Amino acid sequence: MARNMLCCNKTNYEGRDMKWITAVIKPFTLDDVREALAEVGVQGMTVTEVKGFGRQHGHTELYRGAEYVVDFLPKLKIEVAVADEQADHVIEAISTAARTGKVGDGKIFVSGLEQVIRIRTQEVDTDAL
Amino acid sequence: MRFEKPGRDRKAGMLRRAGKAALFCGLMGLALSLQAKGSTTIDSGDTAWMLVASMLVLMMTIPGAALFYGGMVRAKNLLSVMMQCFAITALVTVLWMLYGYSLAFSTEGMHAGVTNLHSFIGGLDRVLLAGLTPASHYQTVPESVFVMFQLTFAIITPVLIIGAFAERMKFSAMLCFSGLWLTVVYLPVAHMVWSGPGSFLGDLGVLDFAGGTVVHINAGIAGLVACVVIGKRRGWPHTPMPPHNLGYTVVGASLLWLGWFGFNAGSAVAANGSAGMAMLVTQIATAAAAIGWTAVEWISHKRASVLGIVSGAVAGLVAVTPAAGTCGPGGALVLGLIAGIVCFFTATKLKYRLGYDDALDVFGVHAIAGIVGALLTGPLASPKLGGFGTVESLGGQLWIQAKGVAFTVVWSAVLSWVLLKLIDRTLGLRVDTEQEQMGLDLAEHEERAYNLS
Numbered sequence: 001m002a003r004n005m006l007c008c009n010k011t012n013y014e015g016r017d018m019k020w021i022t023a024v025i026k027p028f029t030l031d032d033v034r035e036a037l038a039e040v041g042v043q044g045m046t047v048t049e050v051k052g053f054g055r056q057h058g059h060t061e062l063y064r065g066a067e068y069v070v071d072f073l074p075k076l077k078i079e080v081a082v083a084d085e086q087a088d089h090v091i092e093a094i095s096t097a098a099r100t101g102k103v104g105d106g107k108i109f110v111s112g113l114e115q116v117i118r119i120r121t122q123e124v125d126t127d128a129l
Numbered sequence: 130m131r132f133e134k135p136g137r138d139r140k141a142g143m144l145r146r147a148g149k150a151a152l153f154c155g156l157m158g159l160a161l162s163l164q165a166k167g168s169t170t171i172d173s174g175d176t177a178w179m180l181v182a183s184m185l186v187l188m189m190t191i192p193g194a195a196l197f198y199g200g201m202v203r204a205k206n207l208l209s210v211m212m213q214c215f216a217i218t219a220l221v222t223v224l225w226m227l228y229g230y231s232l233a234f235s236t237e238g239m240h241a242g243v244t245n246l247h248s249f250i251g252g253l254d255r256v257l258l259a260g261l262t263p264a265s266h267y268q269t270v271p272e273s274v275f276v277m278f279q280l281t282f283a284i285i286t287p288v289l290i291i292g293a294f295a296e297r298m299k300f301s302a303m304l305c306f307s308g309l310w311l312t313v314v315y316l317p318v319a320h321m322v323w324s325g326p327g328s329f330l331g332d333l334g335v336l337d338f339a340g341g342t343v344v345h346i347n348a349g350i351a352g353l354v355a356c357v358v359i360g361k362r363r364g365w366p367h368t369p370m371p372p373h374n375l376g377y378t379v380v381g382a383s384l385l386w387l388g389w390f391g392f393n394a395g396s397a398v399a400a401n402g403s404a405g406m407a408m409l410v411t412q413i414a415t416a417a418a419a420i421g422w423t424a425v426e427w428i429s430h431k432r433a434s435v436l437g438i439v440s441g442a443v444a445g446l447v448a449v450t451p452a453a454g455t456c457g458p459g460g461a462l463v464l465g466l467i468a469g470i471v472c473f474f475t476a477t478k479l480k481y482r483l484g485y486d487d488a489l490d491v492f493g494v495h496a497i498a499g500i501v502g503a504l505l506t507g508p509l510a511s512p513k514l515g516g517f518g519t520v521e522s523l524g525g526q527l528w529i530q531a532k533g534v535a536f537t538v539v540w541s542a543v544l545s546w547v548l549l550k551l552i553d554r555t556l557g558l559r560v561d562t563e564q565e566q567m568g569l570d571l572a573e574h575e576e577r578a579y580n581l582s
Contacts, residue, residue, distance in 0.1 A: 061371060062430060062432065062434065063371055063372055063434075063436050064436055064437070064440060064476050064477050064490060065476065065477025065478060065480070065481060066366065066369075066370070066371075066481075068369040068371055070369075
């Protein structure tokens with residue numbers, strides 16, 4: 001393998017021209033977000049069903065007098081790896097497509113991405129995106 | 130000629146097999162009906178109905194109660210609840226065949242008005258169903274059908290109790306408790322109420338058409354004692370323990386409602402006017418209780434919940450059980466409304482106020498609705514309140530009913546406590562903490578209800 005895959009600690013972080021974009025969105029906006037991302041050239045993504053809370057409050061449930069406050073709301077987490085120059089377009093695409101203007105639309109987290117390897121071909125980094 | 134209401138029968142041949150003939154015991158104007166019941170031949174219409182009624186009552190347990198209770202527990206305990214319902218069905222069937230029917234319905238040594246040992250417990254002359262042939266009959270139905278019908282009652286009663294200690298009792302302890310409880314608590318009470326002249330509560334004049342005291346108060350009180358002896362579930366009431374599938378609970382409650390027609394209308398042990406009226410008042414009381422519970426909930430919590438409306442319906446079914454043979458449609462309406470409203474408070478408030486973890490509200494719904502029903506059965510049997518009984522004094526019959534309730538409460542509470550303590554000292558009632566957190570499905574049965582991915 002071309003690179004040492006264990007090279008992951010932060011002091012060696014080099015940020016090889018790629019970004020790791022994680023967005024937590026309302027579940028029903030997924031189709032719009034996927035289309036918007038396809039339009040700006042994103043070729044793949046990972047979607048996970050998650051639960052969490054931020055400023056949007058949960059709800060209460062009541063069963064025979066037992067009242068439960070449900071803090072965690074269902075959300076989707078989208079993860080996309082992109083080249084640096086694509087990042088702004090991707091962020092804008094998600095921001096637009098996932099936005100309803102109401103509390104609970106979610107957040108986008110952006111971080112540097114150190115290394116990408118396509119398992120089948122062993123291509124690395126931007127070639128592997 | 131067949132008379133239209135079940136009553137007492139003192140014919141010598143019938144005495145030996147008298148059981149539910151005592152449905153309208155005591156004050157029911159015995160002498161009037163005694164001679165009318167001359168029938169000793171099997172009636173095909175009655176038999177057909179009782180065959181169906183037996184199946185309906187079995188359906189109340191599997192799958193009715195299994196789904197009703199199963200939906201209310203957490204996903205990790207679904208199978209344990211269903212397993213308990215199924216296993217009790219099998220266990221009680223065998224015990225019933227071995228000695229249960231004899232201890233409950235043998236009339237050996239019983240004499241009207243005489244209180245002796247056999248006023249409290251049946252003899253052993255019918256052990257292993259001795260003497261049962263295709264030709265033996267109970268009133269106008271084959272005795273085999275009556276044995277089966279009463280068996281389904283004996284099955285559902287211990288099944289009701291499991292809701293109180295759900296999610297924490299060992300399977301082995303549950304089996305021991307159910308078998309012992311059937312023997313020590315249920316069989317004597319069934320005998321005392323239903324075995325005819327000479328039975329203790331029957332001779333007192335207690336009205337219990339289909340089992341308000343025998344089944345529901347008995348089980349509900351045992352449930353309360355059981356949940357106190359075994360202790361709270363870990364984390365209750367602070368950790369959320371919401372029902373995992375209320376859809377199951379709705380299906381289960383619907384099957385209970387449907388099956389209850391076998392329970393109540395079947396308790397006429399005939400396809401006659403009494404059965405028809407029992408069916409109608411059952412429907413009315415159930416609907417009224419569902420509405421009563423829902424209305425109070427809507428007012429106090431601003432929401433009408435699914436669990437609320439089905440719980441109310443079950444409260445109504447329980448409450449009308451003792452009254453189904455004697456109350457009128459108007460009485461059923463009032464009885465249902467009261468039961469629904471009272472049980473709303475006992476199931477949603479009382480439990481948290483007093484701090485006992487009756488997981489699925491066996492006490493709050495079954496015992497309380499059973500007591501409300503048993504008491505009101507007295508006055509509502511009077512023609513003055515639209516009933517069809519021959520109650521002379523409203524207050525007098527209420528007092529008789531209260532004595533029956535008090536006796537059953539004490540009997541069930543004391544003996545259940547003794548049995549539970551006995552099992553706790555020997556087998557241990559409760560699974561350990563790790564097993565409880567893992568869930569009884571995996572810990573006790575090494576299975577999982579849902580393998581979805």
